[in-house]
Amino acid sequence: MKYxxxxxxxxxxxxxxxxxxxxxxxxxxxxxxxxTPKVLLIAESHYLPRESIVHxxxxxxxxxxxxxxxxxxxxxxxxxxxxxxxxxxxxEPGHAIYRHLESALxxxxxxxxxxxxxxxxxxxxxxxxxxxxxxxxxxxxxFDIAVATINEVIDALQPDHVVFIxxxxxxxxxxxxxxxxxxxxxxxxxxxxxxxxxxxxxxRFINLLSEYWKSAGVT
Numbered sequence: 001m002k003y004x005x006x007x008x009x010x011x012x013x014x015x016x017x018x019x020x021x022x023x024x025x026x027x028x029x030x031x032x033x034x035x036t037p038k039v040l041l042i043a044e045s046h047y048l049p050r051e052s053i054v055h056x057x058x059x060x061x062x063x064x065x066x067x068x069x070x071x072x073x074x075x076x077x078x079x080x081x082x083x084x085x086x087x088x089x090x091x092e093p094g095h096a097i098y099r100h101l102e103s104a105l106x107x108x109x110x111x112x113x114x115x116x117x118x119x120x121x122x123x124x125x126x127x128x129x130x131x132x133x134x135x136x137x138x139x140x141x142x143f144d145i146a147v148a149t150i151n152e153v154i155d156a157l158q159p160d161h162v163v164f165i166x167x168x169x170x171x172x173x174x175x176x177x178x179x180x181x182x183x184x185x186x187x188x189x190x191x192x193x194x195x196x197x198x199x200x201x202x203x204r205f206i207n208l209l210s211e212y213w214k215s216a217g218v219t
Contacts, residue, residue, distance in 0.1 A: 100187035108209035125169035
């Protein structure tokens with residue numbers, strides 16, 4: 001079953017990186033903006049298996065296309081396929097981010113039904129995958145393409161709220177964003193549960209999403 005909509009693809013498909021790597025396109029939940037606030041979650045990057053080399057050089061990656069990837073590699077960067085799972089569907093060790101996000105979204109009061117991600121949109125800031133188990137080492141090209149891509153995604157999706165769920169992405173891409181945003185630590189990192197100034201990133205995220213829904217009159 002698909003929990004995403006392709007309603008916005010006429011605009012998303014004009015974005016350069018998605019013409020080369022369509023699997024990187026954002027996940028946009030089927031209920032995104034349907035009587036609810038439009039919330040765009042911006043994470044860090046996808047990963048490719050440790051044995052992959054196609055993403056090792058930034059210029060090679062950005063001049064290449066998805067046809068250069070193996071079926072396994074394509075699966076690892078397909079945002080929509082990864083998010084298109086029912087409640088509790090993320091069992092892989094590398095999918096901790098989705099498990100923690102799901103839990104936080106439910107605690108914020110978003111409707112559970114069969115998939116809480118139906119209510120939001122999700123995209124990675126950096127359009128070149130990192131190596132499995134590592135954080136991406138950002139080049140100027142990574143930065144420039146990330147900024148351009150995310151600003152175009154915002155133009156296409158017209159979110160009411162933009163929430164970075166990666167400090168690395170927020171500190172780099174956020175400073176060149178075309179609109180206001182908030183940010184929390186990555187849900188799979190220790191700082192997600194660690195308190196700063198009396199509140200953890202997890203708690204702050206839950207409070208933010210809960211307030212967005214209450215302010216919009218959604219119960």
